[in-house]
Amino acid sequence: MTRGHDRTMKVTYQFCCIAPLQHHGLGQSAGSKAKSCRVVRRVTVPPVSGDKAHFRSRARRGSLRANHPRRSRRLRPLCRLCPGLSKVFVLQTPYYLIDKTRLLPNLEKIAYLRDASGAKCLLALKCFAAWSVFDFMSDYMDGSTSSSLYEVRLGHEKFPGETHAYSVAYADHEIDQVLECSDKIIFNSIGQLTKFNAVSAGHIRGLRVNPGVSTSEFDLADPARPFSRLGEHDPAAIAGIADQISGLMFHNNCENDSFARFDEMLTLIEDRFGETLHKMDWISLGGGIHFTGEGYPLDQLAARLKGFAATYGVQVYLEPGEAAITGAATLEVTVLDTMHNGKNLAIVDSSVEAHMLDLLIYRESAKMTPDAGDHEWMICGKSCLAGDIFGEFRFPAPLQAGDRLSFQDAAGYTIVKKNWFNGVKMPGIAIRELDGTIRLVRDFGYDDFAAALS
Numbered sequence: 001m002t003r004g005h006d007r008t009m010k011v012t013y014q015f016c017c018i019a020p021l022q023h024h025g026l027g028q029s030a031g032s033k034a035k036s037c038r039v040v041r042r043v044t045v046p047p048v049s050g051d052k053a054h055f056r057s058r059a060r061r062g063s064l065r066a067n068h069p070r071r072s073r074r075l076r077p078l079c080r081l082c083p084g085l086s087k088v089f090v091l092q093t094p095y096y097l098i099d100k101t102r103l104l105p106n107l108e109k110i111a112y113l114r115d116a117s118g119a120k121c122l123l124a125l126k127c128f129a130a131w132s133v134f135d136f137m138s139d140y141m142d143g144s145t146s147s148s149l150y151e152v153r154l155g156h157e158k159f160p161g162e163t164h165a166y167s168v169a170y171a172d173h174e175i176d177q178v179l180e181c182s183d184k185i186i187f188n189s190i191g192q193l194t195k196f197n198a199v200s201a202g203h204i205r206g207l208r209v210n211p212g213v214s215t216s217e218f219d220l221a222d223p224a225r226p227f228s229r230l231g232e233h234d235p236a237a238i239a240g241i242a243d244q245i246s247g248l249m250f251h252n253n254c255e256n257d258s259f260a261r262f263d264e265m266l267t268l269i270e271d272r273f274g275e276t277l278h279k280m281d282w283i284s285l286g287g288g289i290h291f292t293g294e295g296y297p298l299d300q301l302a303a304r305l306k307g308f309a310a311t312y313g314v315q316v317y318l319e320p321g322e323a324a325i326t327g328a329a330t331l332e333v334t335v336l337d338t339m340h341n342g343k344n345l346a347i348v349d350s351s352v353e354a355h356m357l358d359l360l361i362y363r364e365s366a367k368m369t370p371d372a373g374d375h376e377w378m379i380c381g382k383s384c385l386a387g388d389i390f391g392e393f394r395f396p397a398p399l400q401a402g403d404r405l406s407f408q409d410a411a412g413y414t415i416v417k418k419n420w421f422n423g424v425k426m427p428g429i430a431i432r433e434l435d436g437t438i439r440l441v442r443d444f445g446y447d448d449f450a451a452a453l454s
């Protein structure tokens, strides 16, 4: 199995700046002043390849300064002896910063729930597929689940453990590879199960069931919306094919942070599909349960899942996406220009439409912390879309070109949805390790833009 690997070396960043470094997503203590966000960073170079002096002399000459605008655009190695160095030192915005110290508490809760309930937890790649942290996550999870051929292949290649395949519909030319890459396949309809019956006969198979109720507050994301295509809904029809499958998948929770509501939903499922549940070996209850949130009654959830598993004699699976990665990444940007048109406007080197698309789709504001001070600014994207606006936030001082800002909650349904609208530079992907070191694991440039088109 191919695993994620580091392509760059680790570097410890030290900031001479006295800014609230939360703006940089780097978790410095509060109480400092925002204006110093502009201060150039100093970089400490750890010994690499035993050539300390070599690095020091380059650092002294200034060629290793972070944020050097000219060098940062070219991703040429700054040093012949140290390929990849430019990618490390020149953390040119925009980039997503995945912080393992923020990821870890979610993962620990997942591990606790697994232990206490017996349920297995699979990462939903549709939400988060930045595979450089899959090895780290896999210590706390059982595998991954997917929504397409490419996702199941990614899970198979990069996420140790079980790999579940699901898709709203598979094409004829996809099915062989989907089966090769997966331990289980979950069909969305009886039609697809029937169509691929012969080819999938030796595989562990399941069916998605739509219980007709959900906790979604958005019509757009409601799997139980009228005329939904997401799963079979008729208990009799499902019972009719029960002998062809060994499991069912339900996904009807959506950012549900209420255990009582989850419990209510599960009871409805039991009432409606109980007879078929008894015939199954495994049941996936999907994602959307916000059990890693502050104050969520994990023990009650664990007891409910354990009881459910015992009642029906099944292995329970959960498919957390958002719950696994919530709060774990930021989008790091730089102010390029400021204007005033009835409000203070700051234009950053990013775009909501291209880099945080869900905010537009669900008409929500980005999050920035701290969001305090006497100066209110509207933070705008650099695409041509008039409504490309991240939101309005408060700062302790007026913003200026060169200021660094950091949008919170940029992991879920964000990195996976980035696109090339307007040819805006796609954010790179950086990882903050548990020891505070930061490494850039992916950068995108013109070649990637051109390669995505023809």
Ligand SMILES: Cc1ncc(COP(=O)(O)O)c(C=O)c1O
Pocket: 124, 126, 127, 251, 253, 254, 255, 286, 287, 288, 289, 319, 320, 321, 322, 323
């Ligand atoms: C089938 C399925 N499983 C899991 C998930 C992950 O949900 P969440 O990210 O809300 O936990 C989704 C999200 O749409 C889904 O459709």
